[in-house]
Amino acid sequence: MPTKTDIHLYTTGTPNGVKVSILLEELGLEYKTTPITLSKNTQKEPWFLAINPNGRIPAITDTFTDGKPIRIFESGSILQYLVERYDKDHKVSYPYGSREYWEVNNWLHWQMGGLGPMQGQANHFKRYAPEHIQYGVDRYTNETRRLYRVLDTHLEKSTSGFLVGDRLTIADIAIVGWVNAHDWAGVSLDEFPNVAAWLAKLKAREAVQRGFDIPTPQNKKPLSEEELEKIAAQTRSWVQSGMAEDAKKA
Numbered sequence: 553m554p555t556k557t558d559i560h561l562y563t564t565g566t567p568n569g570v571k572v573s574i575l576l577e578e579l580g581l582e583y584k585t586t587p588i589t590l591s592k593n594t595q596k597e598p599w600f601l602a603i604n605p606n607g608r609i610p611a612i613t614d615t616f617t618d619g620k621p622i623r624i625f626e627s628g629s630i631l632q633y634l635v636e637r638y639d640k641d642h643k644v645s646y647p648y649g650s651r652e653y654w655e656v657n658n659w660l661h662w663q664m665g666g667l668g669p670m671q672g673q674a675n676h677f678k679r680y681a682p683e684h685i686q687y688g689v690d691r692y693t694n695e696t697r698r699l700y701r702v703l704d705t706h707l708e709k710s711t712s713g714f715l716v717g718d719r720l721t722i723a724d725i726a727i728v729g730w731v732n733a734h735d736w737a738g739v740s741l742d743e744f745p746n747v748a749a750w751l752a753k754l755k756a757r758e759a760v761q762r763g764f765d766i767p768t769p770q771n772k773k774p775l776s777e778e779e780l781e782k783i784a785a786q787t788r789s790w791v792q793s794g795m796a797e798d799a800k801k802a
């Protein structure tokens with residue numbers, strides 16, 4: 553039986569979006585979902601900017617402990633809020649101040665400040681840039697591969713198969729959507745066997761599978777380079793128009 557909450561999730565099935573739905577599913581919390589259509593720039597509408605002034609998914613609203621509404625944006629902040637408020641039994645977290653707590657914090661920041669931005673830029677230069685700039689593709693793809701190597705080396709030493717200690721935590725949850733999208737950035741997991749095994753272990757969990765399918769079921773088959781490029785071609789125009797709009801405002 554899911555635990556009743558007032559959580560309302562605003563999301564899309566991207567690497568940052570699925571972090572939150574996976575955590576909500578792992579914690580067994582009941583929540584409402586509003587899908588945000590990035591191609592229609594719903595994330596830039598005034599009602600949404602009141603929830604996330606940065607105009608990006610994911611974001612949540614909830615009723616805070618004082619009985620008033622609260623908004624939480626930035627996926628890392630949302631993961632921390634949810635475990636601090638709703639994971640009192642430490643199903644996917646560790647007690648504040650423990651060694652494991654700080655190690656989870658290390659990997660969470662590594663994802664938020666490193667893997668996400670670097671892989672995001674690798675995607676941009678490889679798939680969305682209006683002109684091919686080899687330096688940009690190489691810079692961000694190589695940096696992404698370097699980060700996968702860091703992850704692979706760390707996972708090689710893990711006895712549980714998770715990033716920290718004996719359980720799945722928000723460190724794993726923050727990273728899984730990005731690693732799952734490795735093809736999109738042109739990174740192969742053949743080089744990183746420990747990362748490949750970790751990804752398979754996480755994707756075998758029912759809650760992770762449910763989280764990946766929020767707000768809409770995700771494609772489960774690996775796509776060929778040709779198919780990826782076809783999707784990229786459709787996406788490129790709205791990415792470029794969104795960027796042009798933002799540049800006008802700046």
Ligand SMILES: N[C@@H](CCC(=O)N[C@@H](CS)C(=O)NCC(=O)O)C(=O)O
Nearest residue numbers: 566567568590608609610626627628
């Ligand atoms: N640092 C932010 C990044 C959020 C982000 O970039 N979200 C993307 C989807 S993964 C987005 O909303 N893009 C829409 C846009 O760029 O307008 C987080 O982790 O929440």
